[in-house]
Amino acid sequence: MISSTAIAAPEIQHWQTKNGMDVYFVPAAELPMIDIRLTFAGGSAYDGDTPGLAKLTNAMMSQGADGMSADDISRSFEDVGAQFGQGSLRDMAFMSLRSLSAKEYLDPALDSFTKVLWKPDFPETDFKRLKKQTLIGLKAQLARPGSIATKAFYKAMYGDHPYAQPSSGTEESVTALSIPQLKKFYQKTFVAANGLIAMTGDIDKAKAKSLAERISSGLKKGEAAPKIPAVKRLEKSQRIVIPFPSKQAHVFIGSPGIERGHPDYFALYLANHPLGGAGLSSRLSKEVRDARGFVYSIYSYFSPMASAGPYIIGLQTRGSQVEEAVKVSIEEINKYLKSGPTDKELNESKKNITGGFPLRIASNSDIVQYLAVIGFYDMPLDYLDTFTSKIEAIDKPTLLDAYKRHVKPENFITVIVGGEQG
Known part of the structure; x- marks a missing residue:
């Protein structure tokens, strides 16, 4: 192998x-x-x-x-x-x-x-x-x-x-x-x-x-656009409920995350994987979907941009279950903030991420998109070559420290749309 x-x-x-x-x-x-x-x-x-x-x-x-x-x-x-x-x-x-x-x-x-x-x-x-x-x-x-x-x-x-x-x-x-x-x-x-x-x-x-x-050759030299302003950190939580005549409620929970090139990117990418980034095998899916049947689907991810992109927890559920689904989701995030992933979750996440990475750069269309992102966000030229080694080098204390510094459930935005007929 x-x-x-x-x-x-x-x-x-x-x-x-x-x-x-x-x-x-x-x-x-x-x-x-x-x-x-x-x-x-x-x-x-x-x-x-x-x-x-x-x-x-x-x-x-x-x-x-x-x-x-x-x-x-x-x-x-x-x-x-x-x-x-x-x-x-x-x-x-x-x-x-x-x-x-x-x-x-x-x-x-x-x-x-x-x-x-x-x-x-x-x-x-x-x-x-x-x-x-x-x-x-x-x-x-x-x-x-x-x-x-x-x-x-x-x-x-x-x-x-x-x-x-x-x-x-x-x-x-x-x-x-x-x-x-x-x-x-x-x-x-x-x-x-x-x-x-x-x-x-x-x-x-x-x-x-x-x-x-x-x-x-046909372009004027011009000037570079100004940098996008820094994102202000949230200082309190906010809950927004928007009525919509549907059985299913769409829910987004989260807060600003990190910008592209942030030194904590690899630790946060790895931290999120066992929690909500591994599909049906993630902890949120097992606890909120499988164990309790509160949601049809649930996931989480960091979306870095030029300035701090969002950290998003997304779920869909019946209107009658939306309150319980949101409550349990936040509880699971708080549990994760205290103890982080298990050794098994951490090892499996590393294997999943590093094992799947070659497939993410397997085609020319994949590579050219990575090149564009690396250049646009001024990322290191060895980003692709060092990706797996950086993931493998992260230990649990480093992962948990980064997650605690960037994820504050007490300041989460929660948006709920629909579910009135559910």
């Missing part, structure tokens, strides 16, 4: 293009493919007083570019078997391309990709259509208790911080958005100093450098 630590992670190479765009590259010659992912500090945390701006700007870039229509762009990728992707999260906006590495396929795919990146047209007709689709989506969220709970949870946890705003915006903010606003956001965000290129595939470093120069 081969130990997980014996499986070498890919070595990450890093440099900058002539106009200052960071590049993160891993060669992978096993398949005749190339995966490229661009990220920019331009997620919804940068919306300011216009929620939905980042997401709509990103979506509009592929609706028309350099005279090509949305259909033209889509067809140009399909004709060479390439896959184009784009999106906007809280911290970042991204664009991705997967293509065959042969020149006859890669060159036309890159040509369309760079047109979308460099010369979006923001056509009026498509803007109106996407605004309408966004507004329809926002109305549809009002019929989903899970969406209502998520928005209320982030708003309660983050208050006036940029993370509090819904990434898709509000009906009022989206209605008010205009094309000049999108163009201004694009011009400020999609610049070399504010982005990076992650790349892996069937090319050597010389070819990767050539591709990176080609991709970045």
Whole structure:
């Protein structure tokens, strides 16, 4: 049997293009493919007083570019078997391309990709259509208790911080958005100093450098976006109950956790695994779901971001059981804070995490996403190579100390939506 630590992670190479765009590259010659992912500090945390701006700007870039229509762009990728992707999260906006590495396929795919990146047209007709689709989506969220709970949870946890705003915006903010606003956001965000290129595939470093120069050459150098403000720690608990006509209640419990790159990340990742991160074998699932039958599902996780992302305990239960389910969940967390995992839980969690890690970097698409995250959050280049050894090195006192310092149930936000008919 081969130990997980014996499986070498890919070595990450890093440099900058002539106009200052960071590049993160891993060669992978096993398949005749190339995966490229661009990220920019331009997620919804940068919306300011216009929620939905980042997401709509990103979506509009592929609706028309350099005279090509949305259909033209889509067809140009399909004709060479390439896959184009784009999106906007809280911290970042991204664009991705997967293509065959042969020149006859890669060159036309890159040509369309760079047109979308460099010369979006923001056509009026498509803007109106996407605004309408966004507004329809926002109305549809009002019929989903899970969406209502998520928005209320982030708003309660983050208050006036940029993370509090819904990434898709509000009906009022989206209605008010205009094309000049999108163009201004694009011009400020999609610049070399504010982005990076992650790349892996069937090319050597010389070819990767050539591709990176080609991709970045049409971007202005610009300036890096300002850092997202620090998140204030909660000083008291808050309970929010939102009526919704459903049998099932959606519940979120938690508080701000840690930012990406925090020195306690590995200890907290390991600490959460036996509690609520191991699926049906986790302690919360065994105690709240199996032993008492209070919930359909329950889980917990840390979600680090540029500033402190949330620590979330999520569960779904019948309305008649919601109070007991929340009570027992908090009790189990308090028990864990006192004694931590058993030796068996700790050992099994380490084996599960380290044994499964090679599968998380098994494909090029997995690797390119890791490269983008590592670069965007300025994480060590040996992050993938040292992940399992860092997990294995953590002992119970270290784990429990970190968990106690970051998890304060007395300051938890609890949001309950629905369950009135249960």
